[in-house]
Amino acid sequence: MKQFIFLVVLCLSAIAAESQSSSPPVRTIRRILNRNTVDTIQVNSLLNLSRYYIFKAGEQIHDLDTALLMIQQSRTLSQSLSYHKGMANADFCSYLAWLEKGDHRQAILYAQRAIDRFTRYGYWQLLGALYLEMTRLYTLDLDELPDKIDCYQKALLSFERAGDKARQMDMYKELADHHQVQENYVQALAELQSALTISRQIGRTDLERIYDLMGFVSTKLGDYKEGLTYGLLAVKLAEERKDSTIQLCTIYNRLGLTYYALGQFKQANNYYRKALRIARQFHETPYVLALTSNIAKLLLHQHKPQQALRFLKSQIEQYPPITAESKLIVAPLFLDIYAELNQVKLAHSYCDQVLDLLAKKGDGSVGRAPIYESAIRFLITSKQFTRAHYYLQLNAMQCRENGSIKDLSRNHLLWFKLDSSQANYQAAIQHFQRYEALQDSLLNATKSQQIAQLEIQYETQKKDQNIKLKQQAIQLLTKQSQLQQNQLQQANTIRNGIIAGTILLILLLGLGFNRYQLKQHSNQLLEVKQIEINRKNHDLERIVQEKDNLLIDKEQLLTDKDHLLEEREWMLKEMHHRVKNNLQIITSLLHSQGSFLKDKEALSAIRESQNRVHAMALIHQKLYQTDRLSSIPMVSYVQEIVDYLINSFNRVDTVRKQITVAPIDLDVTYAVPLGLILNEAVTNSLKYAFPDGRVGTLWVDLMGDKNNTYRLVIGDDGVGFPADLNPSRSRTLGMSLIRGLSEQIEGVLDISQQKGVRISLTFVEEKNARVPA
Numbered sequence: 001m002k003q004f005i006f007l008v009v010l011c012l013s014a015i016a017a018e019s020q021s022s023s024p025p026v027r028t029i030r031r032i033l034n035r036n037t038v039d040t041i042q043v044n045s046l047l048n049l050s051r052y053y054i055f056k057a058g059e060q061i062h063d064l065d066t067a068l069l070m071i072q073q074s075r076t077l078s079q080s081l082s083y084h085k086g087m088a089n090a091d092f093c094s095y096l097a098w099l100e101k102g103d104h105r106q107a108i109l110y111a112q113r114a115i116d117r118f119t120r121y122g123y124w125q126l127l128g129a130l131y132l133e134m135t136r137l138y139t140l141d142l143d144e145l146p147d148k149i150d151c152y153q154k155a156l157l158s159f160e161r162a163g164d165k166a167r168q169m170d171m172y173k174e175l176a177d178h179h180q181v182q183e184n185y186v187q188a189l190a191e192l193q194s195a196l197t198i199s200r201q202i203g204r205t206d207l208e209r210i211y212d213l214m215g216f217v218s219t220k221l222g223d224y225k226e227g228l229t230y231g232l233l234a235v236k237l238a239e240e241r242k243d244s245t246i247q248l249c250t251i252y253n254r255l256g257l258t259y260y261a262l263g264q265f266k267q268a269n270n271y272y273r274k275a276l277r278i279a280r281q282f283h284e285t286p287y288v289l290a291l292t293s294n295i296a297k298l299l300l301h302q303h304k305p306q307q308a309l310r311f312l313k314s315q316i317e318q319y320p321p322i323t324a325e326s327k328l329i330v331a332p333l334f335l336d337i338y339a340e341l342n343q344v345k346l347a348h349s350y351c352d353q354v355l356d357l358l359a360k361k362g363d364g365s366v367g368r369a370p371i372y373e374s375a376i377r378f379l380i381t382s383k384q385f386t387r388a389h390y391y392l393q394l395n396a397m398q399c400r401e402n403g404s405i406k407d408l409s410r411n412h413l414l415w416f417k418l419d420s421s422q423a424n425y426q427a428a429i430q431h432f433q434r435y436e437a438l439q440d441s442l443l444n445a446t447k448s449q450q451i452a453q454l455e456i457q458y459e460t461q462k463k464d465q466n467i468k469l470k471q472q473a474i475q476l477l478t479k480q481s482q483l484q485q486n487q488l489q490q491a492n493t494i495r496n497g498i499i500a501g502t503i504l505l506i507l508l509l510g511l512g513f514n515r516y517q518l519k520q521h522s523n524q525l526l527e528v529k530q531i532e533i534n535r536k537n538h539d540l541e542r543i544v545q546e547k548d549n550l551l552i553d554k555e556q557l558l559t560d561k562d563h564l565l566e567e568r569e570w571m572l573k574e575m576h577h578r579v580k581n582n583l584q585i586i587t588s589l590l591h592s593q594g595s596f597l598k599d600k601e602a603l604s605a606i607r608e609s610q611n612r613v614h615a616m617a618l619i620h621q622k623l624y625q626t627d628r629l630s631s632i633p634m635v636s637y638v639q640e641i642v643d644y645l646i647n648s649f650n651r652v653d654t655v656r657k658q659i660t661v662a663p664i665d666l667d668v669t670y671a672v673p674l675g676l677i678l679n680e681a682v683t684n685s686l687k688y689a690f691p692d693g694r695v696g697t698l699w700v701d702l703m704g705d706k707n708n709t710y711r712l713v714i715g716d717d718g719v720g721f722p723a724d725l726n727p728s729r730s731r732t733l734g735m736s737l738i739r740g741l742s743e744q745i746e747g748v749l750d751i752s753q754q755k756g757v758r759i760s761l762t763f764v765e766e767k768n769a770r771v772p773a
Contacts, residue, residue: 043086046074050093054100067097085126088117092130104137128158128167135174140181149178169198176213185220192217208237208251216254224262231255249278249287253294260298269298288319289329296333303652305340312337328357332374339378351378355391369399369407376414380421388418409438420588432585586613611645611679632671634664634702641678642700649686658699664710670765673741674712680734681714681759689718689756696756708765715758727751 053059053067071093078086091114098107111134118127131154138148156171172195179188192214199207211234219227234251256271272295279287292315299308312333321327331354338347354375358368372395379388392415399408412435419428638661646652666674682698690696697717704710721727727735738759742749747763 040081040083040086043074043077043081043083044089046070046077047086047089047093050074050097054093054096059100061101064097064101068094071097084117084121085123088114088121088123088126091117092126092133095130096133099133099136108137124158124162125164128155128162128164128171131155131158132171140178145178145182149175149182152178165198165202166204169195169202169204172198173210173213176217180213180217180220183220185217188217189214189221206237206241208234208241208243209247211237212247212251212254215258219254219258219261224258227258228255228262231258246278246282246284246287249275249282249284249291252278253291256294260294265298265302269295272298285319285322286326288315289321289326292316292319293329293333296337300333300336300340305337308333309337309341324357324360328354328371331357332371335374335378339381344382347378348382351375369395369411372398373410373414376411376418380414380418383421385418385422388414392418405438405441409435412438416588428588429585432588611648611683631665631667634666634671634674635661637671637675638678638700638702641675642682642698645679645682645686646698649683651686651690654693654695655686655690656695656697658697659701661700661702662704664702664704666710666765670745670763673745674761677712677738677741677761678714680738684734685714685716685718685757689716689720691719694718710763710765712761712763713758715756717756720753720755720757 047070050067050070053063053070056063071090074093075087075090077083078090091110094110095107095114098104098110111130114130115127118124118130131151135148135151135155138144138151140148152171152175156168156175159167159171172191176188176191176195179185179191192210195210196207196214199210211230215227215230215232215234217227218224218230231251231254235255238248238251252271252275256268256275259265259268259271272291276288276291276295279291292312296308296312299305299311312330316330321330331350335347335350335354338344338350354371358371372391376388376391376395379385379391392411396408396411396415399405399411412431416428416431416435419425419431639659642657642659646655646657678700682700685698689698699713699715701713702710730736739749742761742763745763747761750760750762752758752760
C-alpha cells in the first residue's frame, strides 16, 4: 500500500505540468489515481496513462521513463490482485515503451512474455493487437519481409479466434498488400477475395482500398480487364466518398499503371497527373518522385526524351531526392534519357551514380532488376563489355535469389545482345534460347495463375453459397415448426375424415368386387393381345439397338477427325512460331554483323536484308497469334511494316505517313509477296525520295472489290527517280524483286512519277489456287 501511495505521488507530479492543458481522459485518470481503493480500475488507469506518455506527440526520454515506471507499478498491483489480464497488458505496454526507445532486444523480450500470457488465458483480441504492433519491428526489405508477413498472419489467426470480423478484414488487406510486394500475386488475390467476402458480411462500404489492390494485383497477373474494372471501381468509390487523403493518390497511380500496361497512354498520363497533384498538395516527396518517374517513363516510351528531361528537371528542382532510395528512382531515368539523346558523357556519369547507389544501398531488394537493366543497356551501347558482363552476372544471381523469372529472362536477352556485339554468336544463341525458354515458362506460369485465380473465385462463390444455404436452412426450420403446429390443428379433422372414409370404403369394396369379375374376363383377352405386342416390341428394340450402334461409330469417327484437326492446327501454329523465332535470330545476327561493318553500302545491304526478313517474320507472327492459319489481316500487317521501316530509318519526325487499307484478309501466298513489295517500295522512298532530311509524305493504299480484285498503291512526294533511270529496265535488287514478285502473283505493275514516285500493282486473288513459288 505504501508503494502504491508513493507511485501515485510520482504520477501526480509527472502530470502536474500537464494540468493546465491536459485532455479530459488524462484528468479522469488523475481523479482515479487520487482514490485510496486498490483494484483493477487503478491498474487499467496506470496502463492507460502509460500509453498516453508512450504515444504522446513529440515524447522525450523522460516521458518514456515515466511510462515504464507506471507500467512496473501496474504489474506489481496486478500480481497482488492476481489480475492476469493486467500483468499481460503490462508486458504489452513495456514492449511499446522499449520499442519507442529503440531497444528492440528488450521490446521482443516483453512481447514474448505478453504472447505467453495472452495465449495461456485466451485473450485473443489483445494477442492480435500485439502481433499487429510487432509488425513495426520489421521493414519491407527482402530479408525482413517474411517476418513481417508472419506477424500479420498470427494477428489474423488471433482475431479469427476472437470473432472480430472487422479486424480480420483489415489483416487480409495488409497480408495482400505485403504479398504483392513479395510478387506473390495469386496469394494476394486470394486474401483480397476473403477481405471482400467479410466486408459484405459486416456491411462495410469503404471498399476502395480493397478494389484498388485487386485491380493492381490483377494487372500484375496479366488480367488487364479485371485490373481496369477494379481500378475504376476504386476511383468511383473514393470520389463518391470525397476521399481527400493520400490514399486517393495511390488509387489514381495504380489505375494509371494499368492503362500504361494496356498501351492507353493518354488515360495513363491523365491519372498520373491527377495523382501527382494530390502528392504535391501533401508535400510527399517519395510520392512526387515516384509519379515523376512514371510520367517521365511514359514520355520516354513515346519517344519524347527532351520533354521527359524538362519535366524531370522541373520536378526535382522543387522536390530534390535526398535519400538513397529516392535517388535510385531519379538517377536511372536520367541515364535512360541521356542515352536516348546520345549524350554519352552525361549518361556515363549517371550510370556510375546508379551502380554506386546500388552498391551502397544493397542490391538484394525486390525491384532492383529494372535499374540494373538501364545500366547494362548503356554499358553495352557504349562498348564497356567487361563491366556489362560483370553486372549481367550480378543481376542474374539476384534474379535467381528473388525468384523473378521475368527479370531473369530480360537479363538473358541483354546477355544475347552483349555476346552479339562481341561476335560471340554461339553464346548469343544460347542466351537467346534461354530467354525464349523463360518466356515460355512465364506464359505457362501466367496460365497457372489465371487457373488459380478462377479457383479462388470458385471457392469464394462456394463460401457465399454455403452462407446462403445456412440462411435457407434456418428459414426452412422455421417453416417446419409452423407446419407442425398446422399438422396438430389438422389432426382432429383427419380423424373425422377417417371415420367417414371407412364407411365409404365398405361401399367401394362391394362395388369393386363386382367390377373385378368383369375385368377378369377382359384381362384374358388383353393377355393374348399383349403377347403379340411384346413380340413386335422386341423386334423394334433390336432395330433401334442396331441404329444406336451405328450412331456411336459415327460419333467416334467424328471425334477422331476433330482430334486430328486440332493436332494439325497446333502443329501449324508451332511451326509458324519457330519460323518466326528463327527469322528473329537471323535479324539479330544481321544487326550484330552490321555493328562491325564500316562500309556504308554493306551496312545498307545488311539493313535492307533485316527489313526483308522482318517483313516475312511478321507473316509468321500473325499466323500463330491468330486462329486463322492461312490468311493475314492486311490492316495491321501493312501498318506494322511501314512503322517499322520509318523507325528503322529514323524518319519519324520528317516523313508523314498516310495509310488507307481496307479490312482485307489475304491468303499467306499473296501476303508474303505483297509484304516484300511494300518493304522494297517504302525502303526506296525513305532512302532516296527525301534527301538531306527533307520533309515529305509517304502514302500506302490497298483496296479491293467484290470480284477479289485488289489494287496496291505506294507513293511519295519526294524528288522522284534520277533523269537517267528507267524503272522498267532497272537491274537493281529492289526493282528486280518488285517485278519478280508482281509476276509471281500474276499482277499488273505500273511505275510512274509525277510529283514523286507512284507504284501501282493490280492483282486478282484466286481463293482455291496456289501462287507459284
